[in-house]
Amino acid sequence: MIVVELFLEFALLSFVAFGGATALLPEMHRVVVEHHHWLDDTTFTHLYAIAQAAPGPNVLVVTLIGWKVAGLGGALATTLGMCLPMSVVIYLLIDRWHAFAGKRWQQAVSLGVAPLAVGLVFSGATLIANAAGLSLAGWLAVAVAAVANLRFRSLHPLWLIAAGAALGAAAVI
Numbered sequence: 153m154i155v156v157e158l159f160l161e162f163a164l165l166s167f168v169a170f171g172g173a174t175a176l177l178p179e180m181h182r183v184v185v186e187h188h189h190w191l192d193d194t195t196f197t198h199l200y201a202i203a204q205a206a207p208g209p210n211v212l213v214v215t216l217i218g219w220k221v222a223g224l225g226g227a228l229a230t231t232l233g234m235c236l237p238m239s240v241v242i243y244l245l246i247d248r249w250h251a252f253a254g255k256r257w258q259q260a261v262s263l264g265v266a267p268l269a270v271g272l273v274f275s276g277a278t279l280i281a282n283a284a285g286l287s288l289a290g291w292l293a294v295a296v297a298a299v300a301n302l303r304f305r306s307l308h309p310l311w312l313i314a315a316g317a318a319l320g321a322a323a324v325i
Contacts, residue, residue, distance in 0.1 A: 165180065175276055214231055
């Protein structure tokens with residue numbers, strides 16, 4: 153049954169969701185598009201874009217994937233699969249984690265997760281950019297937006313999104 157498969161696949165993904173659902177985009181893509189063929193590249197990219205445009209948590213992409221694959225049951229299965237297993241594990245372990253505060257291995261784990269999350273998020277961004285089929289002008293817009301976002305902290309990201317939309321509407325990218 154596809155709903156059970158969706159739950160199990162996303163439950164497994166939840167155990168490596170360092171950096172949130174966005175960090176898992178390459179693996180979600182592999183599972184949903186390449187392995188099971190539940191979606192194609194374009195649909196996957198569109199669902200990600202819709203999830204990012206909508207208000208709410210970044211895990212919304214998981215819900216949209218489930219909805220597209222198996223309707224309401226799929227949406228519930230993927231969302232619960234992504235959120236429930238690690239929530240239970242964290243609930244059971246949080247008190248014990250604080251008991252190990254200051255231990256070398258606990259600090260090593262804490263320090264090691266940050267670069268892992270950054271790498272996974274970057275990998276997801278690269279997957280979406282490649283799936284979007286960006287031209288040279290599109291890649292240039294990505295670079296300019298990244299530099300502007302890092303250089304000008306007071307610049308609200310909505311201005312960058314508006315600039316990208318304007319460039320797209322003018323058929324520049």
